[in-house]
Amino acid sequence: MSYDDVEIEDMEWNEELQAYTYPCPCGDLFQITKDELRLGEEIARCPSCSLYITVIYNAEDFADGSDKNKSLQPSGNQAVAVA
Amino acid sequence: MEVNEDVPEAHQEGDEEEEQQQQVWSWGAGTDGQLGTGRLQDELLPQPLSLPAVSLLSCGGAHVVALSSGGRVLTWGRGSSGQLGHGEVVNHCLKPKPVTFPVSFPITHVSAGWSHSGFVSDTGRLFTCGDGSFGQLGHGDFSSHCCPVEVLYFASKNVGQVACGMRHSLVLLKGEIHSQVYGFGSCKRGQIGSHDVRMKSVNIPQVIDGFKNIDIVSISANGDHSAALSADGSLYYWGRGFPGSPDYHSPAQLDSSLVIKQVALGWNHSLILTDAGEVSMLGGRHHGILSDPEKIGKNSFPAVADRREPALERVPGLDGVKAVDISAGAEHSALVTEDGLTKTWGWGEHGQLGLGDTRDQILPQNVFLDQGQSNGGARCRVYCGSGFTYAIRTRNLFP
Numbered sequence: 001m002s003y004d005d006v007e008i009e010d011m012e013w014n015e016e017l018q019a020y021t022y023p024c025p026c027g028d029l030f031q032i033t034k035d036e037l038r039l040g041e042e043i044a045r046c047p048s049c050s051l052y053i054t055v056i057y058n059a060e061d062f063a064d065g066s067d068k069n070k071s072l073q074p075s076g077n078q079a080v081a082v083a
Numbered sequence: 084m085e086v087n088e089d090v091p092e093a094h095q096e097g098d099e100e101e102e103q104q105q106q107v108w109s110w111g112a113g114t115d116g117q118l119g120t121g122r123l124q125d126e127l128l129p130q131p132l133s134l135p136a137v138s139l140l141s142c143g144g145a146h147v148v149a150l151s152s153g154g155r156v157l158t159w160g161r162g163s164s165g166q167l168g169h170g171e172v173v174n175h176c177l178k179p180k181p182v183t184f185p186v187s188f189p190i191t192h193v194s195a196g197w198s199h200s201g202f203v204s205d206t207g208r209l210f211t212c213g214d215g216s217f218g219q220l221g222h223g224d225f226s227s228h229c230c231p232v233e234v235l236y237f238a239s240k241n242v243g244q245v246a247c248g249m250r251h252s253l254v255l256l257k258g259e260i261h262s263q264v265y266g267f268g269s270c271k272r273g274q275i276g277s278h279d280v281r282m283k284s285v286n287i288p289q290v291i292d293g294f295k296n297i298d299i300v301s302i303s304a305n306g307d308h309s310a311a312l313s314a315d316g317s318l319y320y321w322g323r324g325f326p327g328s329p330d331y332h333s334p335a336q337l338d339s340s341l342v343i344k345q346v347a348l349g350w351n352h353s354l355i356l357t358d359a360g361e362v363s364m365l366g367g368r369h370h371g372i373l374s375d376p377e378k379i380g381k382n383s384f385p386a387v388a389d390r391r392e393p394a395l396e397r398v399p400g401l402d403g404v405k406a407v408d409i410s411a412g413a414e415h416s417a418l419v420t421e422d423g424l425t426k427t428w429g430w431g432e433h434g435q436l437g438l439g440d441t442r443d444q445i446l447p448q449n450v451f452l453d454q455g456q457s458n459g460g461a462r463c464r465v466y467c468g469s470g471f472t473y474a475i476r477t478r479n480l481f482p
Contacts, residue, residue: 003373009283010271012216023197023249025350025373025413026433026470027112027145027161048114049432050374 002043006030008057011044020044024051037062103152104478107132108452111412111435111471115145116175117160118471123175127434127441129452129474134179137475142412142468143195143247148202149179154189156182156202164198165229166213172229184210184231196247196304197469201254202231207241209234209254217250218286219268225286236288237265248304248322249350251275254288255302255311263299264291264311272307273332274322293319293334306350306413309334316342316358325366325393326351337365338392347467349411349429354418355395360405362398362418371445373414373430400446401426412467417474418447419463425450425474433470450474 003025011020014029020037021029024046030053032044040059045052108129109118116123120130135157139150146160146167157179158167165172168182184190184202192203199213199220210231211220218225221234234254243257251268253275265288266275276291291309298314307323311334319334337343337355341363345356352367364370401420408419415429415436426447427436434441437450452474466473 003369023144023469025430027115027117027468048112051432 002054003051005054005056006044008037008055008061011055020055022053024049026051034062103136104480105134105136106453106476107134107137108437108474109471110437112145112433112469113471115161116177117142117145117147117468119147119159119177119179121177123177125433127437128439129437129450131453139193140464140466140473140475141193141195141247142466142471142473143200144197144249144469145175145471146195146198146200147179147468147473148193148195148200150190150193154191154205156184156190156193158182158195158200161198162229164214165227166195166198166200168200168202168212168229168231170230182231185233192244194245194247194252194304195468196252197249199247199252200231201245201247201252203242203245207237207243207257209237209242209245211245211252215286217269217284219247219250219252219284221252221254221267221286221288223287225284234288244302246302246304246309248274248308248348249306250284251304251307251309251322253291253302253304253309253311255299260298261295262290264294264302265289266291266309269307272323273330274304274307274309276321276334277332291321291334293321301346303346303348305348305411308348308350308353310346310348310353312343312346316344318343318346318355320353320365325353326368327366328393337395339395345409347409347411347416349416350413350469352411352414352416354398354409354411354416356406356409356418360407360421362401362406362409363395364398364416365393365395367396369414370416370429371443374432374441374443398447408464410465410467410472412472413469415467415470415472416447417450417465417467417472419465419474423461423463423476425452425463425465427472430470435467435470435472437472452476 019031026049028048030044136152149157162173188204194201202210215227241257244255246253251274254265303310309322310320318337321331321334342358347354353365405421406418428444428447461478
């Protein structure tokens with residue numbers, strides 16, 4: 001059973017992982033790539049444990065490799081200020 | 084006392100050790116160095132550690148913030164968002180390392196969230212660092228910081244406590260009875276109280292209404308949950324609903340005659356410790372059955388869109404043994420009995436229960452810390468991070 005249902009807008013784009021992520025209770029991150037979303041995948045898995053979440057998104061936003069989902073990208077990809 | 088300098092540790096901590104002897108253990112998820120063992124691996128059994136005397140520990144998603152008895156701060160574990168406050172972004176820090184502050188006041192309160200940290204000085208000033216993507220640092224923007232930066236909103240106020248959740252933060256002021264609790268960061272689930280429903284996050288501290296003339300003595304945040312305790316033992320909770328109850332966009336008082344002296348929030352459950360030493364749980368639908376999909380299906384709560392209060396249930400299996408401390412990880416729980424025994428239960432896939440295996444437990448189980456030492460005169464505390472656990476036993480040598 002899915003640990004949680006999470007809307008894509010609540011996930012963060014992680015440049016390093018090239019995946020949308022969401023915190024996993026084990027401390028790692030649930031992950032799903034744009035390619036997986038384009039294929040209609042709705043399960044985001046954690047690489048460190050057995051848990052997974054169901055991602056809620058509009059398939060059309062990711063269809064045909066179009067970047068219509070840009071407006072959905074959360075602010076999670078900012079540089080860390082060294083100050 | 085200096086907090087911004089790496090003062091000679093042996094001398095300072097040595098003075099404290101003359102009065103106290105402290106033992107520290109850690110176990111559970113460790114692949115970000117959060118166990119302080121110097122290794123990047125999970126530990127299924129408690130590992131003894133050597134730390135300077137600690138007066139408060141706060142465990143986050145995969146990092147730890149420790150407050151020394153002298154008001155200095157040490158951090159370790161994952162630092163990929165700057166949450167360690169060491170002035171640089173590091174994937175992980177294997178050993179406790181001091182945090183430098185722009186002021187030289189002792190630090191009196193700390194909190195570790197999922198990927199950010201908060202620190203309160205004895206002069207009532209608040210500092211935050213780490214991931215700021217949701218405004219959870221409170222600086223009026225969405226920047227992240229790898230050094231503690233003062234939250235200027237509180238510059239003329241007297242901050243007493245900070246509590247960091249997954250993507251939000253709470254602040255409790257001292258000596259205020261009206262506008263005493265503030266929140267900032269992600270607000271989608273109501274975790275910083277009522278707000279414009281179109282807003283997903285708030286990067287400037289907002290007063291959380293609902294505490295007028297109530298003497299709030301402590302605040303808690305974990306996951307998307309928030310809670311506060313009043314001096315008379317009432318629990319107020321808001322944010323994401325516990326399984327079976329809706330989200331609360333303003334503080335709700337738990338309808339109970341219990342006098343509550345401590346609350347511990349998980350991601351889907353909450354523990355409550357009463358003044359009589361009894362432990363109860365709110366939510367807890369997944370608790371202890373998380374890695375067994377079949378059981379989760381069978382135990383699923385009925386659809387309860389109409390139920391208003393989360394179910395409050397006594398933690399079974401304690402047989403009348405009183406508890407003196409509680410803590411909650413994302414999906415596991417820990418308590419200390421009045422006899423000084425540490426017990427854990429819940430999700431165990433990373434060894435966070437410290438029982439030598441990765442099984443889940445529905446009932447509290449004894450954790451074996453060491454042998455041959457009686458607990459007489461010792462004070463034990465437990466501290467849970469998302470998927471890991473710390474236990475600290477402090478003995479006064481000259482009571």
